[in-house]
Amino acid sequence: MSKKRNRLPSSYDRIVGAFIPEYVADTGDKDWTPLKVALWAIEHNKWGQRKINAAKQLAKEIGRVARKVTFLDDESGENVRLYHSWKPGPNQPTFWSEMGDLTPERWTHSKNSRRSKLVGGMTQLVIDNEHFNKHHNPGDPILVETDLTKDVSEKRQPGLYDDTPPDDEPDQDTAD
Secondary structure, three states, X not given: OOOOOOOOXXXXXXXXXXXXXXXXXXXXXXXXXXXXXXHHHHHOOOOXXXXXXXXXXXXHHHHHHXXXXXXXXXXXOOEEEOEEEEOOOOOOXXXXXXXXHOOHHHHHHHHHHHHHHHHHHXXXXXHHHHHHHHHHOOOOOOOOOOXXXXXXXXXXXXXXXXXXXXXXXXXXXXXX
């Protein structure tokens, strides 16, 4: 078996990424959560938060929360995201705007970025699944369905159904 190589893009990511195997080696906890590892790293003085890191962390939290803010579409009754990120081009910062303030061009940037992330996630899932089947699965291969059309259609179905009888039909309890 070939030696595994962890691929992390920056020196900061390599430093933070090293906390995971250190945590597992120190605690024996192979079913860790990011919070457990973070608390361990702070407790063991492996990570001191600089001001820029605090600002980046808060910015990440703001982005995470902004992705969850929705409003109810009056016509469809569906929740629609209020804030959307968009990037005007390579090597440009990512901006955020309310949906009503986006131009069609900015909406296209936002839509394409989100689609690209979905494709990247699906591609990585297929690669990981193929590796698992080849190296860790003695049974029939586990398949990954990459066409999400049915999933999207099912998610858009209403979750609650009105089970009250229509007014023109007599109530079963009183129809004698």
